[in-house]
Amino acid sequence: MRDSEIIKRIKQGDEGALDYLYKKNYKMMTRMVLNNNGTEEEAKDVYQESVIIFWQKATKQDFVLTSKISTFIYSICQNLWRKELERKSRLSNEVKDGKEYNTFDKEERELIIHKCINSLGDTCRKVLMYYYFDGMSMSNIAKKLGFANSDTAKTKKYKCKKELDALIKSKYKATDFLD
Numbered sequence: 001m002r003d004s005e006i007i008k009r010i011k012q013g014d015e016g017a018l019d020y021l022y023k024k025n026y027k028m029m030t031r032m033v034l035n036n037n038g039t040e041e042e043a044k045d046v047y048q049e050s051v052i053i054f055w056q057k058a059t060k061q062d063f064v065l066t067s068k069i070s071t072f073i074y075s076i077c078q079n080l081w082r083k084e085l086e087r088k089s090r091l092s093n094e095v096k097d098g099k100e101y102n103t104f105d106k107e108e109r110e111l112i113i114h115k116c117i118n119s120l121g122d123t124c125r126k127v128l129m130y131y132y133f134d135g136m137s138m139s140n141i142a143k144k145l146g147f148a149n150s151d152t153a154k155t156k157k158y159k160c161k162k163e164l165d166a167l168i169k170s171k172y173k174a175t176d177f178l179d
Helices: 003-011 015-034 040-058 069-092 106-118 122-133 138-145 150-171
Strands: none
Touching (some): 003 015, 015 040, 015 069, 040 069, 106 122, 106 150, 122 138, 122 150, 138 150
């Protein structure tokens, strides 16, 4: 069945088209989830939700398909799976069952962070200290350090933060810092 015929049948409410579509793309869509740290059950759930979303979009009067159906559904699957991975990541960072995962107490962690900040270049050290410890705004940091504007200060803060993160990660484990 061609994509145009599937769309036509979906618009007419033919659930046989939905069944055909589901079976035709099942392996490709679930493989994407399985190849990205998902389970068979998660893959089925994501794919089923993607087909439902596609069905809902395709039944709208103004729906225009600008790619192959499989490409459209694949992008829906990818987006849903990314959201699920982000959700799982947030959950894994939470302390569960009251267990303590820290190797260092709060003061030790602050000392480590200060030590790593001090090992950065002068500009990075100042930007991060002004922002995180002194609570200065980006525009004030820009004025104080002679940057063109607050956007330049934001960009510098972002780059310095990445540099700090990399430095800390090279010396310590993430679990050392979980609350």
